[in-house]
Amino acid sequence: MSGTSLAGMSPTRSRVENDYYATPFEATEAILSREELHGSILEPAAGEGHISKVLREHYPNSQIISTDLVQRDDRFGCGIVGGVDFLTENYPEKFNNVITNPPFSLAKEFAEKALEVSTGKVILFAKIQFLEGRQRKDFFATHPPKAVYVFSKRVNPLRNGLEVDENGKPWSSTMCFAWFVWEHGYTGEPCIRWI
Numbered sequence: 106m107s108g109t110s111l112a113g114m115s116p117t118r119s120r121v122e123n124d125y126y127a128t129p130f131e132a133t134e135a136i137l138s139r140e141e142l143h144g145s146i147l148e149p150a151a152g153e154g155h156i157s158k159v160l161r162e163h164y165p166n167s168q169i170i171s172t173d174l175v176q177r178d179d180r181f182g183c184g185i186v187g188g189v190d191f192l193t194e195n196y197p198e199k200f201n202n203v204i205t206n207p208p209f210s211l212a213k214e215f216a217e218k219a220l221e222v223s224t225g226k227v228i229l230f231a232k233i234q235f236l237e238g239r240q241r242k243d244f245f246a247t248h249p250p251k252a253v254y255v256f257s258k259r260v261n262p263l264r265n266g267l268e269v270d271e272n273g274k275p276w277s278s279t280m281c282f283a284w285f286v287w288e289h290g291y292t293g294e295p296c297i298r299w300i
């Protein structure tokens with residue numbers, strides 16, 4: 106079996122440019138029904154707005170800011186601003202919460218920046234492998250999450266934001282995903298929960 110197959114990716118498809126894999130609505134529903142957010146919310150890698158749409162449905166009265174490095178269709182009318190590199194952007198004020206599904210290769214950098222620019226919760230969707238690795242071990246030691254919510258059922262991110270593949274079939278992934286949650290001020294041990 107090839108490395109890509111072992112990792113749960115199709116061996117015949119390469120990664121999408123800028124790692125654009127949209128988050129299925131149900132995955133965001135699952136975390137928002139378990140973790141409450143108070144105050145402003147930044148989605149800093151919003152893609153076409155799959156997470157932002159669900160945020161708006163849950164928090165119609167909250168300030169929700171959606172940005173992305175790339176300008177794509179704002180499919181759900183979330184007011185997404187393109188051309189914003191989250192990792193280098195200077196924010197004059199902090200947000201209460203940051204939630205996103207970052208490019209996996211930059212997940213640690215996104216977590217660090219999100220913690221820097223927030224006062225409440227940081228919630229990231231990532232492969233369970235985000236837990237491993239020497240650099241991430243050091244990061245987790247200094248920034249322990251409050252909780253990791255592991256999906257017991259496979260989640261199928263939408264490649265390039267498309268609902269189905271080139272044969273009209275729904276995406277199917279063998280990867281295990283989780284939501285990683287940090288909360289400023291939380292001092293306990295990280296807790297693992299299952300969705």
Ligand SMILES: C[S@@+](CC[C@H](N)C(=O)[O-])C[C@H]1O[C@@H](n2cnc3c(N)ncnc32)[C@H](O)[C@@H]1O
Pocket residue numbers: 123124125126127128149150151152153154155156172173174175189190191192205206207208209
């Ligand atoms: C895995 S996709 C997730 C999109 C969206 N959050 C969702 O869940 O549907 C990652 C997104 O990160 C964006 N991205 C990559 N590097 C970025 C950066 N440095 N700053 C902001 N967005 C970035 C990509 O353009 C892409 O839309």
